[in-house]
Amino acid sequence: MNSEEKKNFNKELMGLAVPLALQNLLTALVGASDALMLGRLTQEAIAAVSLANQVAFVMSLFYGIAIVSASVLIAQYWGKKDFLNAKRFLGIAIRYAFVIGVIFTVGAFFFAEQLIGILTPEEELIRIGADYLRIVCFSYIFTAVLRCFLMIMKISGHAKLSVWISVVTVTVDMVADFFLIYGYGKIPALGANGSAYSTIVVEIIALSWCVIWAQRNEKIRLGKDTLFYFSKAYERKLWKIIPGMMLSSLAWGFSIPMHSFLLGHLGTDATAAASVATVAQQLIQGLTHGLSTGIGIMIGKLLGQNKLDKAKEYGARSWNVSLLSGLINVLLLGIAGPFVYVFYVLEPLAKKYLIQMLIFLVFYMVAYAYNTIITCGVFPAGGDSMYDGISVLFATWCFAIPLALIACFVLHLPVIVVYVVMCLDEIVKVPFIKWRYNKFIWLKNLTEEKAG
Numbered sequence: 001m002n003s004e005e006k007k008n009f010n011k012e013l014m015g016l017a018v019p020l021a022l023q024n025l026l027t028a029l030v031g032a033s034d035a036l037m038l039g040r041l042t043q044e045a046i047a048a049v050s051l052a053n054q055v056a057f058v059m060s061l062f063y064g065i066a067i068v069s070a071s072v073l074i075a076q077y078w079g080k081k082d083f084l085n086a087k088r089f090l091g092i093a094i095r096y097a098f099v100i101g102v103i104f105t106v107g108a109f110f111f112a113e114q115l116i117g118i119l120t121p122e123e124e125l126i127r128i129g130a131d132y133l134r135i136v137c138f139s140y141i142f143t144a145v146l147r148c149f150l151m152i153m154k155i156s157g158h159a160k161l162s163v164w165i166s167v168v169t170v171t172v173d174m175v176a177d178f179f180l181i182y183g184y185g186k187i188p189a190l191g192a193n194g195s196a197y198s199t200i201v202v203e204i205i206a207l208s209w210c211v212i213w214a215q216r217n218e219k220i221r222l223g224k225d226t227l228f229y230f231s232k233a234y235e236r237k238l239w240k241i242i243p244g245m246m247l248s249s250l251a252w253g254f255s256i257p258m259h260s261f262l263l264g265h266l267g268t269d270a271t272a273a274a275s276v277a278t279v280a281q282q283l284i285q286g287l288t289h290g291l292s293t294g295i296g297i298m299i300g301k302l303l304g305q306n307k308l309d310k311a312k313e314y315g316a317r318s319w320n321v322s323l324l325s326g327l328i329n330v331l332l333l334g335i336a337g338p339f340v341y342v343f344y345v346l347e348p349l350a351k352k353y354l355i356q357m358l359i360f361l362v363f364y365m366v367a368y369a370y371n372t373i374i375t376c377g378v379f380p381a382g383g384d385s386m387y388d389g390i391s392v393l394f395a396t397w398c399f400a401i402p403l404a405l406i407a408c409f410v411l412h413l414p415v416i417v418v419y420v421v422m423c424l425d426e427i428v429k430v431p432f433i434k435w436r437y438n439k440f441i442w443l444k445n446l447t448e449e450k451a452g
Contacts, residue, residue: 005313006317009298009314009317012298013291013294013295013298013321016154016159016290016293016294016297016298017287017290017291017293017294017295018290019159019160019162019163019290020154020159020162020289020290020291020293020294021286021287021289021290021291022163022166022286022290023150023159023162023163023165023166023286023290024285024286024287024289024290025283025286025287026163026166026167026169026170027166027286034049034173034177034195034198034199037174037177037178037181037182037195038181038192038195043268043272043346043347043350044124044125044128044268045128045191045192046272046275046276046344047125047268047271047272047275048116048124048125048126048127048128048129048132048192049128049129049132049192049195050260050271050275050278051116051119051120051125051129051260051264051271052112052115052116052129052130052132052133052136053136054119054256054257054260055104055107055108055115055133055137056104056136056140056143057253057256057257058104058253058254058257059100059101059104059140059143059144060143060144060147060253061249061250061253061254062100062104062249063096063097063100063101063144063147064147064249065242065245065246065249065250066092066093066096066097066100066242067093067096067097067147067148067151068151068245068249068380069093069238069241069242069245069385070089070090070092070093070148070151070238071093071151071155071296072241072296072300072380072381072383072385072446073085073086073089073237073238073241073446073447074086074089074090074151074152074155075155075296075297075300075301075304075381076300076301076303076304076445076446076447077089077304077447078155078156078301078304079300079301079302079303079304079305080304080305080447082447083219083220084226085447086152086155086219087219087220087221087222087226088226088229088231088234089234089238090148090151090152090220090222090226091222091226091227091228091229092229092234092235092238093148093151094145094148094222094227095227097144097145097147097148098141098144098145100144101140101141101142101143101144101145102141104137104140105137105138105140105141108133108134108136108137108140109134109137109138112129112130112131112133112134113126113130115130115133116129116130116133118257118261119257119260119261119264120260120264120265120271121264121265122264122268125264125268125271128191128192131192131193132192132193132195132196133196135193135196135197135200136195136196136199136200138200139196139199139200139203139204142200142203142204142206142207143203145207146203146206146207146210149207149210149211149213149214150162150165150210152214152220153210153213154293154297155297156217156219156220158213161213165206165209165210166206168205168206168209169202169203169205169206172198172201172202172205173198173199173201173202176194176197176198176201176202177194177195177198179194180193180194180195180197180198181194181195182194237446240383241380241383241385243385243386243389244384244385244386244387244388244389245380245385245389246389247386247389247390247392247393248385248388248389248392249389251389251392251393251396251397252392252396252425255396255397255400255401255422255425258401258422259274259422259423260274262404262405262408262418262422263415263418263419265408265409266408266415266418267415268350269346269347269349269350269353269415270350270353270415270419272346272347272350273346273350273351273353273354273357273415274353274357274419276340276341276344276346276354277340277354277357277358277361279340280333280336280337280339280340280358280361281361281365283332283336284329284332284333284336284365285329285365285368287325287328287329287332288325288329288368288369288372288373289372291321291322291325291373291377292372292373292376292377293377294377295314295318295321295373295377295378295381296376296377296378296380296381297381298314299311299314299315299377299378299381299382299442300381300382302314303381303382303443303444303445303446304445304446304447306445306448308443308445311381311382311443312440312443315378315437315442315443318373318374318377318378319374321373322369322370322372322373322374323369323370325369325373326365326366326367326368326369326370327366329365329366329368329369330362330365330366333358333361333362333365337358337361340354341354341355341358353415353416353419356416356419357416357419360416360419360420360423363427364423364426364427367426367427367429367430368426370430370433371426371429371430371433374433374437375387375388375391375429375433376388378437378442379436379437379441379442380442381442382441382442382443382444382445382446383442383444383446384441384442384444387436387441391429391432391433392425392429394428395424395425395426395428395429396425399424399425399428400421400422400423400424400425400428401422403421403422403424404418404421404422407421
């Protein structure tokens with residue numbers, strides 16, 4: 001790749017990654033603003049809501065499988081300028097996301113106490129978390145369908161619009177949180193439940209905006225021939241990608257509630273500290289996600305146009321991007337870490353845990369950037385989703401989680417040791433990525449396979 005091509009690559013990537021990173025950052029800020037407000041309320045409130053939100057997180061794994069799998073095909077068809085097929089796969093993603101949203105809404109409403117009880121034995125956390133969950137679950141359907149529209153915005157070159165939607169939702173969420181959590185005038189103080197109501201409001205606003213935008217865009221507008229279009233051949237095409245995405249998403253995703261389970265049994269101080277560390281982590285990860293998604297879209301469009309040599313050059317350039325992203329993550333953690341430490345109201349022991357967790361995250365975030373940009377950006381662009389699933393399954397469930405369970409329940413090691421051990425999965429995966437990359441299984445034009 002010569003200097004001119006590198007310049008074009010960087011320009012195209014920044015045009016995608018910067019808006020995507022900002023959108024990810026602002027999306028994280030919606031969750032962070034909830035934690036921010038609750039962090040000034042009580043330690044029990046932030047811990048309980050953090051546990052309750054694990055249900056929404058698990059839901060996101062399932063609708064994420066459908067959306068990310070569909071996005072691989074949509075990006076390639078979009079690069080090929082086959083907008084009809086792109087919209088048909090968007091319709092499939094929306095249908096899947098809607099059904100998943102309904103299932104989780106019903107489950108969270110009727111089994112709130114049981115779900116929170118899995119994660120912690122503390123009755124006060126179960127009470128607060130269950131009340132919150134029964135309200136916030138009514139946002140689930142809106143959230144799932146919204147993510148489909150945000151996905152097509154990124155692929156179609158409208159990533160900047162997603163930033164503006166996020167700006168509005170963050171603003172509305174923070175204002176609503178303030179009034180509903182603490183109360184003002186005739187508005188009663190609802191505590192943690194106020195955060196649940198604000199979440200419902202912002203998801204409705206964001207989805208309404210997206211639907212109106214989509215219906216005004218000819219290339220994206222959905223009708224009966226796209227939203228309700230059904231073809232066994234299309235389903236088979238999508239399900240060639242889904243298994244790898246499913247293995248990756250569920251293997252990684254179910255480790256997060258397992259982390260909450262481990263920390264929940266180590267006490268409220270450990271749970272609260274980890275919740276705050278997660279806020280800092282999520283704020284920082286937005287850049288890496290933006291770069292990963294941007295690279296995936298760029299390579300996917302090239303593959304759809306059958307420009308395999310150029311896609312290969314873009315893949316090679318991605319290694320430098322992953323290294324740069326890791327270094328930036330360390331810098332951002334140095335900025336965000338002291339901020340969250342000072343702002344949140346935590347007990348002295350919880351603050352001690354928080355400092356130790358933030359120090360470890362310096363190493364974690366470098367490995368995370370390296371893994372994410374290649375395995376979640378380059379590989380899936382050509383349909384190679386299975387490797388990520390296998391690597392996550394091994395690193396998480398055959399290594400990190402078993403060792404963490406032993407450290408927690410058998411050896412009774414200190415909180416920070418358990419935390420470090422259960423987060424070693426990203427570091428363990430690092431040595432194997434280059435080997436998979438050099439097989440070039442990801443260098444594939446999926447649109448050449450007949451869709452029916």
